[in-house]
Amino acid sequence: MNPRRRTVTIKHVAAEAGVSLQTVSRVINNEPNVRDAVKARVQDVVARLGYVPNLAARRMGGSRSFLLLALNDRDRTIEGWRLGEGDDWVDQMMLGGMVKCAEHGYRMLVELVDTHAAHVEREIAAALSALHPDGVILTPPHSDNPVITGLLGARGVPFARIGSVADGAGFAVAMDDRRAAEVAAEHLLALGHRRVGFITGSDDYALSAARLDGYLRALHAAGLGDDPSLVGRGDFSFASGRAATKALLALDDPPTAIVASSDQMALAALHVARERALRVPEDLSVISFDDTPVVRFGVPPLTAIKQPIAAMAAHAAERLIRAASGEAEPGPERSILPFDLVVRASTAEPRED
Amino acid sequence: MNPRRRTVTIKHVAAEAGVSLQTVSRVINNEPNVRDAVKARVQDVVARLGYVPNLAARRMGGSRSFLLLALNDRDRTIEGWRLGEGDDWVDQMMLGGMVKCAEHGYRMLVELVDTHAAHVEREIAAALSALHPDGVILTPPHSDNPVITGLLGARGVPFARIGSVADGAGFAVAMDDRRAAEVAAEHLLALGHRRVGFITGSDDYALSAARLDGYLRALHAAGLGDDPSLVGRGDFSFASGRAATKALLALDDPPTAIVASSDQMALAALHVARERALRVPEDLSVISFDDTPVVRFGVPPLTAIKQPIAAMAAHAAERLIRAASGEAEPGPERSILPFDLVVRASTAEPRED
DNA sequence: CTGAAAGCGCTAACAA
DNA sequence: TTGTTAGCGCTTTCAG
Numbered sequence: 001m002n003p004r005r006r007t008v009t010i011k012h013v014a015a016e017a018g019v020s021l022q023t024v025s026r027v028i029n030n031e032p033n034v035r036d037a038v039k040a041r042v043q044d045v046v047a048r049l050g051y052v053p054n055l056a057a058r059r060m061g062g063s064r065s066f067l068l069l070a071l072n073d074r075d076r077t078i079e080g081w082r083l084g085e086g087d088d089w090v091d092q093m094m095l096g097g098m099v100k101c102a103e104h105g106y107r108m109l110v111e112l113v114d115t116h117a118a119h120v121e122r123e124i125a126a127a128l129s130a131l132h133p134d135g136v137i138l139t140p141p142h143s144d145n146p147v148i149t150g151l152l153g154a155r156g157v158p159f160a161r162i163g164s165v166a167d168g169a170g171f172a173v174a175m176d177d178r179r180a181a182e183v184a185a186e187h188l189l190a191l192g193h194r195r196v197g198f199i200t201g202s203d204d205y206a207l208s209a210a211r212l213d214g215y216l217r218a219l220h221a222a223g224l225g226d227d228p229s230l231v232g233r234g235d236f237s238f239a240s241g242r243a244a245t246k247a248l249l250a251l252d253d254p255p256t257a258i259v260a261s262s263d264q265m266a267l268a269a270l271h272v273a274r275e276r277a278l279r280v281p282e283d284l285s286v287i288s289f290d291d292t293p294v295v296r297f298g299v300p301p302l303t304a305i306k307q308p309i310a311a312m313a314a315h316a317a318e319r320l321i322r323a324a325s326g327e328a329e330p331g332p333e334r335s336i337l338p339f340d341l342v343v344r345a346s347t348a349e350p351r352e353d
Numbered sequence: 354m355n356p357r358r359r360t361v362t363i364k365h366v367a368a369e370a371g372v373s374l375q376t377v378s379r380v381i382n383n384e385p386n387v388r389d390a391v392k393a394r395v396q397d398v399v400a401r402l403g404y405v406p407n408l409a410a411r412r413m414g415g416s417r418s419f420l421l422l423a424l425n426d427r428d429r430t431i432e433g434w435r436l437g438e439g440d441d442w443v444d445q446m447m448l449g450g451m452v453k454c455a456e457h458g459y460r461m462l463v464e465l466v467d468t469h470a471a472h473v474e475r476e477i478a479a480a481l482s483a484l485h486p487d488g489v490i491l492t493p494p495h496s497d498n499p500v501i502t503g504l505l506g507a508r509g510v511p512f513a514r515i516g517s518v519a520d521g522a523g524f525a526v527a528m529d530d531r532r533a534a535e536v537a538a539e540h541l542l543a544l545g546h547r548r549v550g551f552i553t554g555s556d557d558y559a560l561s562a563a564r565l566d567g568y569l570r571a572l573h574a575a576g577l578g579d580d581p582s583l584v585g586r587g588d589f590s591f592a593s594g595r596a597a598t599k600a601l602l603a604l605d606d607p608p609t610a611i612v613a614s615s616d617q618m619a620l621a622a623l624h625v626a627r628e629r630a631l632r633v634p635e636d637l638s639v640i641s642f643d644d645t646p647v648v649r650f651g652v653p654p655l656t657a658i659k660q661p662i663a664a665m666a667a668h669a670a671e672r673l674i675r676a677a678s679g680e681a682e683p684g685p686e687r688s689i690l691p692f693d694l695v696v697r698a699s700t701a702e703p704r705e706d
Numbered sequence: 707c708t709g710a711a712a713g714c715g716c717t718a719a720c721a722a
Numbered sequence: 723t724t725g726t727t728a729g730c731g732c733t734t735t736c737a738g
Contacts, residue, residue, distance in 0.1 A: 009731055020709045025733060033707050050475065052482035056409035056418065057731030060714045065409065079446040081663075086439045086646035095434040098465065111461055112451065129360070129405035131460075176674070293439035297650045310434075310575075352605065353699065362715055373725045378717060386723055410715030413730045 008051045017045040028053055029063075054325075055107075059132060064324050065337055066106050069133035070097055071124070071142050074112035085238075085264065086294035089250035089309060093162075096313030097137060104321045109133070113142065113203070120147050126146065128155060135159060135320030137313065138170070141204040158330040159324050160311075165206050172334035177207040179257065180339045181214030181303045184287045187303070188257040189222045189339060191349045197229065197255035199244040199265050201289075202235040211261050211289070230255055234265050240331075241265025245272040256350040257285035263292045266302055270346070281348035287353045291342060300345035308337045361404045370398040370684060381406055381617070391471060408460075417677050419459050421670055422486035423450055425478070426468075436592075437615065439647035440664060442492075446515075449666030450490060457674045462486070464496065468557070474498050481508060488497075488512060488673030490666065494557040511676050511683040513669035518559050526669045527686035530560040533658045533692045534567030537640045540656070540694060541610040542575045543704045546638065547591035549582065550608030552597040552618050554642075555588040564614050564642070583608055587618050594618025598625040602637075609703040610638035616645045619655055623699070634701035644695060653698035661690045661705050 010028075014021045016098075019038060026034050027042040034042075045051070046233030059065045080087040090110070102107045106337055109131065113185060115121050120194055128136075136159040140150050143161035146168075153158045154167030164172040181198075188196050198215045201208035212231065241264055248255055249272065260266035266288030278284045280300060288295050291306035315335055323330035367377045373393060379387050379394040387395075395590050398404070412418040433440040440667065443463070454461045462484065481489075489512040491510055495501050496514035499521075506510045506522030517525040534551075541549050543624060551568045554561035566582065572579075582604055585597030601608055613619035619641030623633055631637045633653060641648050644659035668688055676683035 005732095011731080021732080022709055022734095023707090026708090029733085035707065038708085050478055050482075052479040053484045054485065054731055056412040056485065057714095058733075059409040060413050060716090060731070061733030063733060078448065078452070081441070081444045083442055084445075084644075084649075086441070086650070088437055088439070088441070088444075089432070090444060091434045091441075092437075094443070094463065098463065102465070107462060107464075109460060110447065110451065111460075112455070125403055126405040128714055129403075130408045132407065132409065140684060267584070291437075292481065293437045294650050296437075297439070297647050299652060301579045360715095363717095364715080374716080375718095375725060376723090379724090382717085388723065391723085407715055411717075412714070413732090414717035415730055416717055589736095 008049045010051070010053065011021045012040065013045050013049060013051050014176045016049065016279070017042045021129055023271075031231075039274070058155050061085040064134045065132045067131055067133040068097070068101055068106055068108045068135050068137060068320055069127060069131060070108055070110045070137040070139065070313075071127075071148070072110060072111050072139050074114050074143060079110055082233075087263075087290075089290075089292075092309035093137075093139065093313040096315075097317045100314040100317040100320070104325075105132075106317070106321055108137075108317065113148075115141055115145055124148060124151055127190075128157060129204030131159070134324035135317075137320070138162060138164070140164070140207065143172070144206040158320055160320060162312050162316055163205070165210050167332075167334075168334075171255055171319065171330070171332050173312045173337065174207070174317075174334065175308055175337050175339040177210040178214035178217070180341075181211035181261075181343050182218045183214075184259045184289075184305055185215045185218035186222075187343070188259070188285055188287065188347065189218060191257075191285065191347060193255075193257040193350050195253060195255040195257070196224075196246040197230045197232065197258040199232045199241060199248075199258065199260045199269070205236075208261060211229065215259055226320035234261060236262040236264060238264040238268045241268030245269040249273075249276060249278075256283075257287075257347070259287045259289075260305055261289050263288045263290040263295045263302070263304070266295065266304070266346075267298055270298060282351060283311070283348050285347040285350070287347060296344070304339040304342050304346040307341050308339055310336050361402045363404070363406065366395065366398050366402060366404050369397045369402065380587075381691060389406055391470045396568050399485050399660060417487045418485045420484055420486040421450070421459055421461045421488050421673055422480060422484060423461055423463045423465060423490040424466050424480075424501070425492050425494065427467050430465055440616075440643075442643075442644050442645075445662035446490075446492065447668040449663030449668075450670045452572060453667040453670040454674070457551070457678075458489075459670070461490075461670065466501075468494055468498055473498070474504055475499060477504055477577035478508075481510060486510070487677035488670075490669045490673070491515060491517070493517070493560065494555075496525070497559045501564050511673055513673060515665050515669055516558070516560055518563050520685075520687075521550075522685075524672065524683070526665045526672075526690065527560070527687065528661055528665070528690050528692040530563040531570070533694075534564035534568075534614075535571045537612045537642075537658055538571035540620055540702065541638055541640065541681040542571060543614070544608040544610075544638065546608075546703050547577065548606060548608040548610070549577075550583045550601040550611040551612065552584065552587040552601075552613045552622070554614035558589075561614060570613055587614060589615040589617060589701070591617040591621045594621030594694055595625055598622040602626075602631075603627060609636075610640075610700070612640045612642075614647045616641045616655070616657070619648065619657070619699075623651060623655075634650060634699050635704060638700040638703070640700060649663045649697070651699075656697045656700040657695050659693040659695050661692055664690050665694075
């Protein structure tokens, strides 16, 4: 009945072990200046009593909060969840981030924030004041939102910018989007394609430009000149992918292959191709970015650039935790993690006409 | 430079408004006994200073933690994320739970816990000691794990059991799994099927039995006797679905329709059917449970029972928050939320032979 | 190496 | 209707 019953505190441990609070504190925080014998005794009592330090009290005492805050775009995330189109970005982030946090006695709290709204600043300031996280993980498109990075920087909260290519406060953890797009295009060029189209992502995301750049670079390297008509504008959505694909296929000399900057847009390309009675990959090759689950279940399964989302989140968490532990400087060096090109059935040599 | 710079506390607000800490506390907690004029003045200062109460300090003061803890099965969740097969259970839970929490100034923390391990008790006790959440949301199969429900009950922590059919401590929030299976079977019977097979879920989940029961009930109501050979054992996995489907199709008088207790098993049924050159739905109708994204992208898209996961999580969060606010008793009544049968292309009338 | 004291930001209990 | 007094459980000083 007593609501506070059974709450083992540091006091109980201290009393039971016959030492001061301070000594127990030192032991659980793995600090020096405790004799091994005492340390062992305390640890024994801790285990026996099942003592676990109260996180809130710990924070109050002026130490770390053992909390990492992961900020995701509210509208996009909720829309993705509502639609249930199989986007597993958040899941992959949790897979990497939460598991890594758990390894270090940390917790990762996911929070949804409007990136465009006028009150971003207030929203984030409120979250920081309420939670006092030891670090923040920014995901696209927040990673390159100057209002957010500025606030975090001013507050002195260490933070990671996932998928960011820019410099600035915090540190970037990304894959090489430029190179990824380049590899995708190279794959198609190597198959013999000469007319390779590209569908861009939303301008909200800095990586959209990087991918376009990589694509262009591959074409130039292959001695293919600039043909702006081969670049369709998209915003990652299925609808935008449809529109862009239609435009590309309506060209006098349409592409025989398309690199789309998202899975949804690649699926849209598949869709349009089917409407036009174009076979994939015989008449049209398609490569997607992201590699969310749905592309594996597409017909045909899509060749895709696989983003290391879990790895990026884990890496970000690790760096933040290290910094909070004082083990390492929260330096500004960016971390570039490897990506994969997963070749499936949506790419092949072009027909010989 | 100063790490604690810019942290507005209740003191600053009190000083600025020319009132005591207590009065500010009363205002931010919306408690009575504050003159409207004073209240307005304080709220004004709060807004102007951008003050947000520190969660940790609040807990320390002996009040709520404004935290809800959602417990998911570690192995299953991580495996699902790793495989990336499009299971969006956690996403739906977050959609419902996090958004509802945010409405009330709460936060939902997701934690992964081994349900089978000997140390479940320790794991959960540790999480409770560290976090002191105002409530816990249990998801299957934790919802019916007596060790977990027992511990939570003993500790006096209010908790919701999502997808639970049992009585006991906490309260259940579920859909009517029995009825759902019944509706699925009825749909097939109404189409004219007389040989309807069923593939069960894992025995770890209490709802597996409920679904089987519903299926049997529909058959009996249709005047069809018990044929145990029509019931295949599964555990929700694709592999188990394959095995069960093979066994069903190998019967002398094989079913013309199958209700599978999970999407993965339904997809497996599709798979096996294709191997046998059976057309779906012409030769075999298939209904799945869960309605994860992948079933919509299957060929053909699957008719499915859609679980109200987001709604259940939101409802659970709301009840827990209400209880923590003292607005309502954390009563034991179970909440049953409506499900949907989404008819797609995998079900049709049986062939007339 | 160990302990005692003070305080983190807030809220409960009590006074006024 | 308001303000004052204690703590909550822990960690940081600073003494021994």
